[in-house]
Amino acid sequence: MSQQFDFSQILDALQxxxxxxxxxxxxxATNREKTKALALAYVDSRPYIQRLNLVCPDWQDEYQVMMLPDRVVVLCRLTIAGVTRTxxxxxxxSGGEEGDRAEPNAVTTASAQAFKRACVKFGLGAYLYALPQVWCDxxxxxxxxxxxxxxxxxxxAPSERLEKSTRDAVQREAAERGLPAPEPSQPDPAEPGKGELADPGAYKMPFGKYNGSTLSEIWQSKEGQGYVRWLAxxxxxxxxxxxxxxxxxxxxxRAFLSVNAAYAG
Known part of the structure:
Protein backbone atom coordinates (compact mmCIF):
# COMPACT_ATOMS: atom_id res chain seq x y z
CA MET A 1 0.00 0.00 0.00
CA SER A 2 1.26 3.46 -0.87
CA GLN A 3 2.29 5.55 2.13
CA GLN A 4 -0.09 8.35 1.07
CA PHE A 5 -3.12 6.16 1.81
CA ASP A 6 -4.72 5.59 5.18
CA PHE A 7 -6.79 2.40 5.56
CA SER A 8 -9.74 4.25 7.10
CA GLN A 9 -9.74 6.68 4.15
CA ILE A 10 -9.68 3.75 1.74
CA LEU A 11 -12.72 2.23 3.47
CA ASP A 12 -14.54 5.59 3.35
CA ALA A 13 -13.93 5.86 -0.40
CA LEU A 14 -14.98 2.26 -1.04
CA GLN A 15 -18.25 2.72 0.88
CA ALA A 29 -39.78 -13.24 -4.64
CA THR A 30 -42.93 -12.98 -6.75
CA ASN A 31 -46.62 -12.95 -5.91
CA ARG A 32 -48.88 -15.91 -6.67
CA GLU A 33 -49.99 -14.43 -9.99
CA LYS A 34 -46.39 -13.74 -11.09
CA THR A 35 -47.34 -10.13 -11.84
CA LYS A 36 -45.31 -8.52 -9.04
CA ALA A 37 -41.78 -9.15 -7.81
CA LEU A 38 -39.44 -7.74 -5.20
CA ALA A 39 -36.80 -5.59 -6.92
CA LEU A 40 -33.30 -6.62 -5.79
CA ALA A 41 -30.58 -4.08 -6.54
CA TYR A 42 -27.23 -5.21 -7.89
CA VAL A 43 -24.19 -3.79 -9.70
CA ASP A 44 -22.06 -5.62 -12.26
CA SER A 45 -18.55 -6.65 -11.23
CA ARG A 46 -16.86 -4.11 -13.52
CA PRO A 47 -17.73 -1.01 -11.42
CA TYR A 48 -16.42 -2.85 -8.34
CA ILE A 49 -13.11 -3.43 -10.11
CA GLN A 50 -12.98 0.17 -11.34
CA ARG A 51 -13.52 1.47 -7.79
CA LEU A 52 -10.80 -0.79 -6.42
CA ASN A 53 -8.40 0.30 -9.16
CA LEU A 54 -9.12 3.95 -8.40
CA VAL A 55 -8.88 3.81 -4.62
CA CYS A 56 -6.31 1.06 -3.94
CA PRO A 57 -4.66 -0.13 -7.18
CA ASP A 58 -2.51 -2.72 -5.39
CA TRP A 59 -5.52 -4.91 -4.39
CA GLN A 60 -5.32 -8.65 -5.04
CA ASP A 61 -7.84 -11.48 -5.37
CA GLU A 62 -7.48 -15.28 -5.25
CA TYR A 63 -10.12 -17.95 -5.93
CA GLN A 64 -10.72 -21.51 -4.80
CA VAL A 65 -13.18 -23.51 -6.92
CA MET A 66 -15.01 -26.55 -5.51
CA MET A 67 -17.15 -28.79 -7.74
CA LEU A 68 -20.17 -30.47 -6.13
CA PRO A 69 -22.62 -32.89 -7.82
CA ASP A 70 -25.19 -30.22 -8.62
CA ARG A 71 -23.31 -26.92 -8.25
CA VAL A 72 -20.00 -25.11 -8.20
CA VAL A 73 -18.85 -23.24 -5.08
CA VAL A 74 -16.17 -20.53 -5.22
CA LEU A 75 -14.29 -18.87 -2.36
CA CYS A 76 -12.73 -15.46 -3.05
CA ARG A 77 -9.90 -14.03 -0.93
CA LEU A 78 -9.69 -10.28 -1.48
CA THR A 79 -6.70 -8.39 -0.11
CA ILE A 80 -6.71 -4.60 0.27
CA ALA A 81 -3.86 -2.72 1.92
CA GLY A 82 -2.59 -5.97 3.43
CA VAL A 83 -5.99 -6.93 4.90
CA THR A 84 -7.66 -10.09 3.56
CA ARG A 85 -11.37 -10.84 3.72
CA THR A 86 -13.34 -13.62 2.04
CA SER A 94 -28.12 -28.45 -13.44
CA GLY A 95 -31.73 -27.54 -12.79
CA GLY A 96 -32.65 -28.01 -9.14
CA GLU A 97 -35.89 -26.91 -7.58
CA GLU A 98 -38.81 -25.88 -9.72
CA GLY A 99 -38.09 -22.59 -11.44
CA ASP A 100 -34.30 -22.91 -11.10
CA ARG A 101 -32.23 -22.80 -14.26
CA ALA A 102 -28.69 -24.00 -14.78
CA GLU A 103 -26.20 -21.23 -15.62
CA PRO A 104 -24.15 -21.78 -18.78
CA ASN A 105 -21.11 -20.06 -17.19
CA ALA A 106 -21.40 -21.43 -13.68
CA VAL A 107 -17.80 -20.86 -12.55
CA THR A 108 -17.78 -17.27 -13.82
CA THR A 109 -21.12 -16.51 -12.16
CA ALA A 110 -20.09 -18.05 -8.82
CA SER A 111 -16.71 -16.26 -8.94
CA ALA A 112 -18.37 -12.88 -9.53
CA GLN A 113 -20.74 -13.51 -6.63
CA ALA A 114 -17.86 -14.49 -4.34
CA PHE A 115 -15.83 -11.44 -5.40
CA LYS A 116 -18.66 -8.99 -4.68
CA ARG A 117 -19.40 -10.64 -1.33
CA ALA A 118 -15.74 -10.22 -0.40
CA CYS A 119 -15.95 -6.56 -1.47
CA VAL A 120 -18.92 -6.07 0.85
CA LYS A 121 -16.67 -7.09 3.77
CA PHE A 122 -14.74 -3.87 3.03
CA GLY A 123 -17.94 -1.83 2.64
CA LEU A 124 -17.89 -1.72 -1.16
CA GLY A 125 -21.47 -2.21 -2.37
CA ALA A 126 -22.73 -2.88 1.17
CA TYR A 127 -25.36 -0.12 0.90
CA LEU A 128 -27.21 -2.13 -1.75
CA TYR A 129 -28.34 -4.54 0.98
CA ALA A 130 -29.90 -1.65 2.93
CA LEU A 131 -32.12 -0.42 0.10
CA PRO A 132 -35.86 -0.66 0.83
CA GLN A 133 -37.59 -3.70 -0.66
CA VAL A 134 -40.12 -2.56 -3.24
CA TRP A 135 -42.72 -4.63 -5.10
CA CYS A 136 -42.67 -3.79 -8.81
CA ASP A 137 -44.51 -4.94 -11.94
CA ALA A 157 -23.25 8.87 -5.66
CA PRO A 158 -21.75 12.01 -4.04
CA SER A 159 -21.82 13.95 -7.31
CA GLU A 160 -25.48 13.06 -7.82
CA ARG A 161 -26.37 14.14 -4.29
CA LEU A 162 -24.69 17.48 -4.98
CA GLU A 163 -26.58 17.77 -8.26
CA LYS A 164 -29.88 17.00 -6.53
CA SER A 165 -29.30 19.42 -3.66
CA THR A 166 -28.37 22.17 -6.10
CA ARG A 167 -31.41 21.47 -8.27
CA ASP A 168 -33.70 21.48 -5.23
CA ALA A 169 -32.22 24.80 -4.08
CA VAL A 170 -32.78 26.35 -7.53
CA GLN A 171 -36.36 25.10 -7.58
CA ARG A 172 -37.05 26.51 -4.09
CA GLU A 173 -35.63 29.88 -5.10
CA ALA A 174 -37.74 29.89 -8.26
CA ALA A 175 -40.86 29.07 -6.23
CA GLU A 176 -40.11 31.85 -3.73
CA ARG A 177 -39.81 34.35 -6.59
CA GLY A 178 -42.92 33.08 -8.34
CA LEU A 179 -40.91 31.89 -11.36
CA PRO A 180 -41.45 28.66 -13.31
CA ALA A 181 -39.22 25.78 -12.19
CA PRO A 182 -36.29 25.11 -14.54
CA GLU A 183 -36.45 22.02 -16.71
CA PRO A 184 -34.35 19.15 -15.31
CA SER A 185 -31.45 18.00 -17.46
CA GLN A 186 -32.05 14.63 -19.08
CA PRO A 187 -29.38 11.97 -19.58
CA ASP A 188 -28.43 11.24 -23.17
CA PRO A 189 -29.71 7.69 -23.98
CA ALA A 190 -26.87 7.32 -26.49
CA GLU A 191 -24.33 7.93 -23.73
CA PRO A 192 -25.32 6.12 -20.51
CA GLY A 193 -24.33 8.09 -17.47
CA LYS A 194 -23.99 11.41 -19.30
CA GLY A 195 -25.91 14.12 -17.48
CA GLU A 196 -25.73 12.18 -14.21
CA LEU A 197 -22.29 13.46 -13.14
CA ALA A 198 -21.18 9.84 -12.82
CA ASP A 199 -17.45 10.59 -12.92
CA PRO A 200 -16.43 14.00 -11.54
CA GLY A 201 -12.82 13.18 -12.39
CA ALA A 202 -13.72 13.43 -16.10
CA TYR A 203 -15.05 16.99 -15.71
CA LYS A 204 -13.06 19.44 -17.88
CA MET A 205 -12.29 22.86 -16.47
CA PRO A 206 -13.92 25.58 -18.60
CA PHE A 207 -11.68 28.43 -17.36
CA GLY A 208 -8.44 29.33 -15.61
CA LYS A 209 -4.91 28.04 -16.01
CA TYR A 210 -6.15 24.44 -16.23
CA ASN A 211 -8.73 25.22 -18.92
CA GLY A 212 -9.50 22.02 -20.87
CA SER A 213 -7.90 19.66 -18.32
CA THR A 214 -9.96 17.12 -16.37
CA LEU A 215 -10.04 17.17 -12.58
CA SER A 216 -8.19 13.84 -12.56
CA GLU A 217 -5.43 15.30 -14.73
CA ILE A 218 -5.23 18.41 -12.57
CA TRP A 219 -5.02 16.33 -9.39
CA GLN A 220 -2.04 14.41 -10.76
CA SER A 221 -0.12 17.57 -11.72
CA LYS A 222 2.51 19.20 -9.49
CA GLU A 223 0.30 21.93 -7.99
CA GLY A 224 -3.06 20.43 -8.92
CA GLN A 225 -4.13 19.05 -5.56
CA GLY A 226 -4.04 22.45 -3.93
CA TYR A 227 -5.91 23.91 -6.90
CA VAL A 228 -8.73 21.32 -6.67
CA ARG A 229 -9.10 21.94 -2.94
CA TRP A 230 -9.16 25.69 -3.57
CA LEU A 231 -11.75 25.23 -6.30
CA ALA A 232 -13.89 23.14 -3.94
CA ARG A 254 -16.33 18.88 -4.22
CA ALA A 255 -17.74 15.68 -5.76
CA PHE A 256 -14.24 14.70 -6.89
CA LEU A 257 -12.84 15.15 -3.39
CA SER A 258 -15.72 13.16 -1.92
CA VAL A 259 -15.49 10.24 -4.36
CA ASN A 260 -11.71 10.12 -4.13
CA ALA A 261 -11.50 10.39 -0.37
CA ALA A 262 -8.41 8.21 -0.20
CA TYR A 263 -6.55 10.72 -2.33
CA ALA A 264 -8.00 13.84 -0.81
CA GLY A 265 -7.38 13.35 2.88
Missing part, protein backbone atom coordinates in the same frame (compact mmCIF):
# COMPACT_ATOMS: atom_id res chain seq x y z
CA UNK A 16 -19.52 5.54 -1.35
CA UNK A 17 -22.51 4.51 -3.52
CA UNK A 18 -22.06 3.73 -7.19
CA UNK A 19 -23.44 6.12 -9.85
CA UNK A 20 -27.14 5.36 -10.22
CA UNK A 21 -26.88 4.33 -13.89
CA UNK A 22 -24.72 1.38 -12.77
CA UNK A 23 -27.41 0.04 -10.40
CA UNK A 24 -29.76 -2.54 -11.92
CA UNK A 25 -32.64 -4.55 -10.48
CA UNK A 26 -33.42 -8.24 -10.75
CA UNK A 27 -36.57 -10.02 -9.53
CA UNK A 28 -36.66 -11.70 -6.15
CA UNK A 87 -16.61 -14.11 0.21
CA UNK A 88 -18.30 -17.21 -1.20
CA UNK A 89 -20.51 -17.78 -4.22
CA UNK A 90 -22.27 -20.71 -5.81
CA UNK A 91 -24.09 -21.56 -9.01
CA UNK A 92 -26.19 -24.54 -10.14
CA UNK A 93 -24.71 -26.91 -12.69
CA UNK A 138 -42.96 -8.14 -13.26
CA UNK A 139 -42.77 -9.68 -16.74
CA UNK A 140 -42.78 -13.42 -16.04
CA UNK A 141 -41.90 -14.38 -19.62
CA UNK A 142 -38.79 -12.20 -19.70
CA UNK A 143 -38.10 -12.67 -15.97
CA UNK A 144 -37.63 -8.91 -15.78
CA UNK A 145 -38.66 -6.03 -13.51
CA UNK A 146 -40.87 -3.69 -15.53
CA UNK A 147 -40.74 -0.48 -13.47
CA UNK A 148 -37.50 -0.31 -11.42
CA UNK A 149 -37.77 1.80 -8.24
CA UNK A 150 -36.03 5.13 -7.75
CA UNK A 151 -33.01 5.15 -5.49
CA UNK A 152 -33.33 7.15 -2.25
CA UNK A 153 -31.09 10.21 -1.95
CA UNK A 154 -28.71 8.54 0.52
CA UNK A 155 -28.04 5.81 -2.07
CA UNK A 156 -26.89 8.26 -4.76
CA UNK A 233 -13.92 26.13 -1.56
CA UNK A 234 -12.08 24.45 1.29
CA UNK A 235 -10.38 26.84 3.70
CA UNK A 236 -10.91 30.55 4.33
CA UNK A 237 -9.51 31.58 0.93
CA UNK A 238 -11.40 29.07 -1.16
CA UNK A 239 -12.85 29.77 -4.60
CA UNK A 240 -15.92 32.05 -4.58
CA UNK A 241 -18.32 31.28 -7.49
CA UNK A 242 -19.71 34.27 -9.39
CA UNK A 243 -21.87 32.60 -12.04
CA UNK A 244 -23.47 29.22 -12.89
CA UNK A 245 -20.31 28.02 -14.64
CA UNK A 246 -18.27 28.74 -11.51
CA UNK A 247 -20.88 27.02 -9.32
CA UNK A 248 -20.87 23.90 -11.48
CA UNK A 249 -17.07 23.73 -11.40
CA UNK A 250 -17.10 23.98 -7.62
CA UNK A 251 -19.76 21.26 -7.31
CA UNK A 252 -17.66 18.95 -9.45
CA UNK A 253 -14.50 19.69 -7.46
Missing amino acids: EPFPSHEVEFKPG GDGECLL YDAQKRKIVNPPQLPEWAL GTGEKGFQPRNPTDQNAQRMA
